[in-house]
Amino acid sequence: MSQTRHVPVMLQRCLDLLAPALETPGPPQPVVVDCTLGLGGHSEALLSAFPSARLIALDRDKEALRLSGERLAPYGDRATLVHAVYDELPEVLARLGIPKVQGVLFDLGVSSMQLDEADRGFAYAQDAPLDMRMDQTTGIGAAEVLNTYPPGELVRILRAYGEEKQAKRIVSAIVREREKEPFSNSARLVELIRDALPQAAKRTGGNPAKRTFQALRIEVNGELTVLERAIPAAVQSLAVGGRIAVLSYHSLEDRLVKQVFAAGAATTAPPGLPVVPERYQPRLKLLTRGAELPTEEEVAENRRAAPARLRGAQRIREEER
Numbered sequence: 001m002s003q004t005r006h007v008p009v010m011l012q013r014c015l016d017l018l019a020p021a022l023e024t025p026g027p028p029q030p031v032v033v034d035c036t037l038g039l040g041g042h043s044e045a046l047l048s049a050f051p052s053a054r055l056i057a058l059d060r061d062k063e064a065l066r067l068s069g070e071r072l073a074p075y076g077d078r079a080t081l082v083h084a085v086y087d088e089l090p091e092v093l094a095r096l097g098i099p100k101v102q103g104v105l106f107d108l109g110v111s112s113m114q115l116d117e118a119d120r121g122f123a124y125a126q127d128a129p130l131d132m133r134m135d136q137t138t139g140i141g142a143a144e145v146l147n148t149y150p151p152g153e154l155v156r157i158l159r160a161y162g163e164e165k166q167a168k169r170i171v172s173a174i175v176r177e178r179e180k181e182p183f184s185n186s187a188r189l190v191e192l193i194r195d196a197l198p199q200a201a202k203r204t205g206g207n208p209a210k211r212t213f214q215a216l217r218i219e220v221n222g223e224l225t226v227l228e229r230a231i232p233a234a235v236q237s238l239a240v241g242g243r244i245a246v247l248s249y250h251s252l253e254d255r256l257v258k259q260v261f262a263a264g265a266a267t268t269a270p271p272g273l274p275v276v277p278e279r280y281q282p283r284l285k286l287l288t289r290g291a292e293l294p295t296e297e298e299v300a301e302n303r304r305a306a307p308a309r310l311r312g313a314q315r316i317r318e319e320e321r
């Protein structure tokens with residue numbers, strides 16, 4: 001595997017955010033979970049920066065697990081790689097007999113490997129079967145979504161997950177076309193979107209198919225639904241003093257993370273109490289002011305970092321009883 005294929009995004013900042021929770025020499029041995037192993041860039045840096053820590057790394061993509069397994073082999077049993085969707089984190093930890101962890105990292109979205117492998121259908125720049133499943137062993141692909149969903153549902157998906165203003169126009173064209181012949185490949189969809197959009201809409205925002213592809217990918221993988229369960233579950237799995245860092249790549253993901261962190265950092269006391277009892281005190285302390293962005297230098301070197309938004313939080317209290 002080429003090491004230049006994927007440069008981990010905002011790597012040093014992620015390590016710095018998690019460091020205070022992982023630098024303890026143990027026992028007990030600190031545990032850090034990388035919920036999005038991908039090609040193992042962040043995971044390898046975690047293992048090397050925190051020599052006393054044990055890494056549990058999840059990915060729903062078996063190919064990612066295979067490649068990273070080779071990369072992380074030198075770390076032996078300090079690294080445990082698991083094929084799982086990240087909202088299964090509580091079950092994975094229970095199976096491994098780990099009650100609480102000291103660090104959690106999420107680097108959301110698709111990996112450069114998934115984008116580079118043309119036959120998986122994530123990239124609008126190459127003609128490929130419209131699949132887009134991160135886990136190719138389960139679920140339905142993008143072609144089936146396009147060919148079978150009712151028009152209203154497609155419009156909702158394009159608007160909500162792609163923030164596509166021209167959703168109705170695109171969906172009308174899709175429905176017209178799929179009646180002639182079902183969709184199977186990406187090039188036909190890209191061409192249809194290009195033809196369907198008015199000139200003005202094509203002048204802004206890069207490739208006009210980008211938003212539709214993002215929307216389909218989010219739908220096919222149930223990304224926001226899974227994330228909505230996964231972030232609270234990850235916070236729940238943190239020991240007091242444990243830290244979580246999340247890298248998002250679009251506003252919907254970032255908004256969700258922001259809401260969960262903000263809720264954890266707020267008191268749950270009914271308004272008007274003169275003294276806030278312990279059980280209503282916040283469970284989280286925010287470690288980032290708003291979302292942190294990559295530096296201009298990083299974006300110049302790694303275009304994939306451009307949309308990144310990083311948020312961190314620390315667990316400061318046990319669950320209320």
Ligand SMILES: C[S@@+](CC[C@H](N)C(=O)[O-])C[C@H]1O[C@@H](n2cnc3c(N)ncnc32)[C@H](O)[C@@H]1O
Pocket residue numbers: 006007008009035036037038039040041042043058059060061064084085086087107108109110111112134226
């Ligand atoms: C951006 S990549 C991670 C790259 C990694 N940080 C690195 O440095 O190589 C995101 C990875 O998360 C995985 N992924 C996305 N959603 C997931 C989910 N719900 N559960 C488990 N893995 C997921 C994808 O398959 C992909 O391999």
